[in-house]
Amino acid sequence: MKKIFLLFTLxxxxxxxxxxxxNFEFSVSYGVAYSDFFGFRATVPPEITxxxxxxxxxxxxxxxxxxxxxxxxxxxxxxVGFSRQQHSKNIDDHVTVSNSxxxxxxxxxxxxxxxxxxxxxxxxxxxxxxxxxxxxxxxxSNDFNFHLDGANxxxxxxxxxQRSDNIGLSLAVDYYLPIKNYLxxxxxGKVYYSFAGIETVSLSPILKISF
Numbered sequence: 020m021k022k023i024f025l026l027f028t029l030x031x032x033x034x035x036x037x038x039x040x041x042n043f044e045f046s047v048s049y050g051v052a053y054s055d056f057f058g059f060r061a062t063v064p065p066e067i068t069x070x071x072x073x074x075x076x077x078x079x080x081x082x083x084x085x086x087x088x089x090x091x092x093x094x095x096x097x098x099v100g101f102s103r104q105q106h107s108k109n110i111d112d113h114v115t116v117s118n119s120x121x122x123x124x125x126x127x128x129x130x131x132x133x134x135x136x137x138x139x140x141x142x143x144x145x146x147x148x149x150x151x152x153x154x155x156x157x158x159x160s161n162d163f164n165f166h167l168d169g170a171n172x173x174x175x176x177x178x179x180x181q182r183s184d185n186i187g188l189s190l191a192v193d194y195y196l197p198i199k200n201y202l203x204x205x206x207x208g209k210v211y212y213s214f215a216g217i218e219t220v221s222l223s224p225i226l227k228i229s230f
Contacts, residue, residue: 041201041229044088044096048207050223052082052104076130080106082221084207086138094142100152104132104219131159132219134211136189146205148193154211155186156218187213193225203227 081104088098107129138152189212195205207225211218 042090044086044090044098044227044229046084046086046088046225046227048082048084048223048225050082050207050221052080052106052219052221053078054080054104054106054219076106076108076128078106080104080130082219082223084209084221084223084225088140096140096142098138098140100134100136100138102134102136102221104134104221106130128161129159130161133157133159134189138189146195146197148191148195150189150191150193152189152191153186154189156211156213157185184214187211187218195225195227201229203229 082102084100084102086098086100088096090096107127110126110128111124134154134156136152136154138150140148140150142148189209191207191209193205193207195203197203203226205225205227207221207223209219209221209223211220
């Protein structure tokens with residue numbers, strides 16, 4: 020995937036160099052994301068006395084983002100974007116109840132969000148950009164739980180735990196340093212906010228190409 024991003028970026032750069040007027044912009048960023056909403060602890064039914072099994076992922080993860088914008092007029096843009104956030108951790112742990120037990124050997128707990136957004140961006144004269152977006156997101160998570168079914172202890176490993184409030188607003192602030200008239204390198208800070216509160220805060224270097 021990284022090779023595809025690189026080839027696409029080089030193609031846009033070549034195209035941009037040949038254009039006199041740039042009505043489109045493409046940006047790509049990759050950085051760090053923080054979220055204490057990701058990860059969870061498996062709950063233990065009150066009739067079972069075992070140590071709590073911790074399969075939380077890390078609070079810090081990665082964030083990759085792609086945006087495609089169109090110039091409405093000078094310094095104002097609308098566009099669409101996609102970003103993917105991932106938190107993961109390898110786990111080696113076990114729980115035992117009577118003669119039953121569960122062993123996790125190098126189990127990789129993964130929490131992932133995929134955001135799809137429509138946004139408006141405003142460019143200011145001091146190289147600052149402000150972007151307001153409306154997004155829809157999907158959650159892909161490892162989910163672990165266990166419960167009693169009669170005299171049997173049942174363990175469950177599940178994926179794709181979804182929520183019902185999968186929309187929200189995002190706010191991003193960018194600062195760019197012009198490299199060429201069609202190429203800028205900068206830094207982006209972004210906040211994703213849903214009905215549940217702040218979902219994610221990210222900080223990423225960003226590359227923007229005009230064409």
